[in-house]
Amino acid sequence: MEWPTIQECRRYLTKYCIINKFEVRKPKNEGYRIRAYCKAEECPWMTCFRKKPKEFTMKLRKIVLEHTCYADPLEHNCMVDANFIVEELEDQITLHHKTFKPSDIQKQMFYNFHIEVSYWSAWHARANKVLEKLFRDYDGSYRMIPELRKQVLLSNPSSIATYSRDMENGNQFTRLCIALKGSLTGFVTRCRPIVGLDGCFLKRKYGG
Numbered sequence: 690m691e692w693p694t695i696q697e698c699r700r701y702l703t704k705y706c707i708i709n710k711f712e713v714r715k716p717k718n719e720g721y722r723i724r725a726y727c728k729a730e731e732c733p734w735m736t737c738f739r740k741k742p743k744e745f746t747m748k749l750r751k752i753v754l755e756h757t758c759y760a761d762p763l764e765h766n767c768m769v770d771a772n773f774i775v776e777e778l779e780d781q782i783t784l785h786h787k788t789f790k791p792s793d794i795q796k797q798m799f800y801n802f803h804i805e806v807s808y809w810s811a812w813h814a815r816a817n818k819v820l821e822k823l824f825r826d827y828d829g830s831y832r833m834i835p836e837l838r839k840q841v842l843l844s845n846p847s848s849i850a851t852y853s854r855d856m857e858n859g860n861q862f863t864r865l866c867i868a869l870k871g872s873l874t875g876f877v878t879r880c881r882p883i884v885g886l887d888g889c890f891l892k893r894k895y896g897g
């Protein structure tokens with residue numbers, strides 16, 4: 690068996706272990722070969738892949754298929770991380786990014802592989818890997834607030850659009866206030882003069 694790159698070979702090995710419900714240890718991170726041994730004590734399962742001379746192609750050189758260990762009945766596998774989740778579910782998370790929550794990722798991974806995924810790994814895969822790729826990073830979106838204010842005032846003259854930053858704390862964004870002219874006029878001329886306050890909490894990476 691052969692794989693075009695070492696990354697694809699690693700991915701294949703990870704998926705193979707997850708599907709077959711065992712974990713491996715790799716004694717060294719080497720650029721030209723992958724050696725992996727079953728993590729269970731005294732279990733003989735092992736494999737070795739090696740790069741072909743002057744090529745990127747990886748070739749299976751040796752495999753001992755016998756296991757003397759038992760699969761984890763609790764359905765945990767530490768080889769399942771955010772990267773693996775993204776490789777398996779990126780299209781699904783991207784397509785349904787508004788409604789596909791970390792708990793849905795946990796259910797889908799259990800359905801696909803019969804494994805338990807931690808909430809943190811599911812959250813990390815969705816927020817830090819897929820959504821950041823889709824919408825650029827969260828930090829970058831905060832940098833666009835001055836432009837947002839400018840565009841609101843350009844398209845809605847006489848509106849209120851202000852924001853503030855904490856100059857002593859690395860210019861950190863603190864507040865944003867937007868009140869559109871149409872809403873302000875409607876409130877003053879048509880509504881009873883009652884002001885109601887409610888809270889709105891920020892979720893995801895930066896809460897508040």
Ligand SMILES: [Zn+2]
Pocket residue numbers: 711727728729732733734755756757758759
């Ligand atoms: Zn084993």
